[in-house]
Amino acid sequence: MESVKQLKTYIENNNFNLHEISNELNEWKNSLIIYNFALDEINTKLKILNEEFQFIHNHNPIEHIKSRIKDPKGIMQKLHRKGYPITIENAKKYIHDIAGVRITCSFISDIYEIYNIIEKQDDIKVIQVKDYIQNPKPNGYKSLHLIISIPVFLSTGMQEVLVEIQIRTIAMDFWASLEHKIYYKFDKSVPAHLLSELKDAADAAHGLDVKMKKIKDSVDIFQTIGKNQTLI
Ligand code: GTP
Ligand code: MG
Numbered sequence: 001m002e003s004v005k006q007l008k009t010y011i012e013n014n015n016f017n018l019h020e021i022s023n024e025l026n027e028w029k030n031s032l033i034i035y036n037f038a039l040d041e042i043n044t045k046l047k048i049l050n051e052e053f054q055f056i057h058n059h060n061p062i063e064h065i066k067s068r069i070k071d072p073k074g075i076m077q078k079l080h081r082k083g084y085p086i087t088i089e090n091a092k093k094y095i096h097d098i099a100g101v102r103i104t105c106s107f108i109s110d111i112y113e114i115y116n117i118i119e120k121q122d123d124i125k126v127i128q129v130k131d132y133i134q135n136p137k138p139n140g141y142k143s144l145h146l147i148i149s150i151p152v153f154l155s156t157g158m159q160e161v162l163v164e165i166q167i168r169t170i171a172m173d174f175w176a177s178l179e180h181k182i183y184y185k186f187d188k189s190v191p192a193h194l195l196s197e198l199k200d201a202a203d204a205a206h207g208l209d210v211k212m213k214k215i216k217d218s219v220d221i222f223q224t225i226g227k228n229q230t231l232i
Helices: 001-012 020-057 072-081 089-092 109-121 170-185 194-232
Strands: 063-069 098-107 125-131 145-152 156-171
Touching: 020 063, 020 072, 020 089, 020 098, 020 109, 020 145, 020 156, 072 089, 098 109, 098 170, 109 125, 109 145, 109 156, 109 194, 156 170, 170 194
Parallel strands: 098 156
Antiparallel strands: 063 098, 125 145, 145 156
């Protein structure tokens, strides 16, 4: 309510043109449509990869995929925070997570398997890799972050579109979503004892990842030996 009042005061005092604002917001939304197409392409690639893996290796490297487009308000705030003038051109140039995909896997080995396959695709360019699994953040955050570019073909020609891909295990994802909620609940200044408990939880999540992989490997070995025995 308070903000509507502020908006009214602003309109009265500044000869504010709502029509112009609405037109400009529409222009932003139209320019961002291409990011939806990029997400469609990535999602199709990942679906094919996962189904092929299931078919050949009887194993799904991907448990879950979630994608999202940042809304114009979020993009404008991020541009402002980074000190760039708020324009569509600057958004496309400097904001690399307008289109985002989060992939969750069962095992750490799946993460790198997916990365290797993405990297080999000729139409995809890997622009940046941040490996927070090899180099976790001090708070315990682990995940593999990629910025890739993918070509999207429109009637007007081809455009390279940037997409941020985060790949993590289910355990890392569980940890990250709780950490994110806590971070915002405490308005970004989390009490020290919670930070330390979160770090312990991150270590425990990693321990679980390692343990589950060991169990899976034992099962795989057991199955291979079993198969060989039936052959003999
Ligand atoms: P921006 O955060 O996008 O300004 O850029 P950056 O250079 O810091 O990118 P980075 O790859 O470090 O992080 C990008 C995204 O990863 C964030 O927007 C979050 O979604 C996620 N992320 C990074 N660090 C953390 C963390 O400590 N906790 C959680 N829960 N998520 C994180
Ligand atoms: Mg960040």
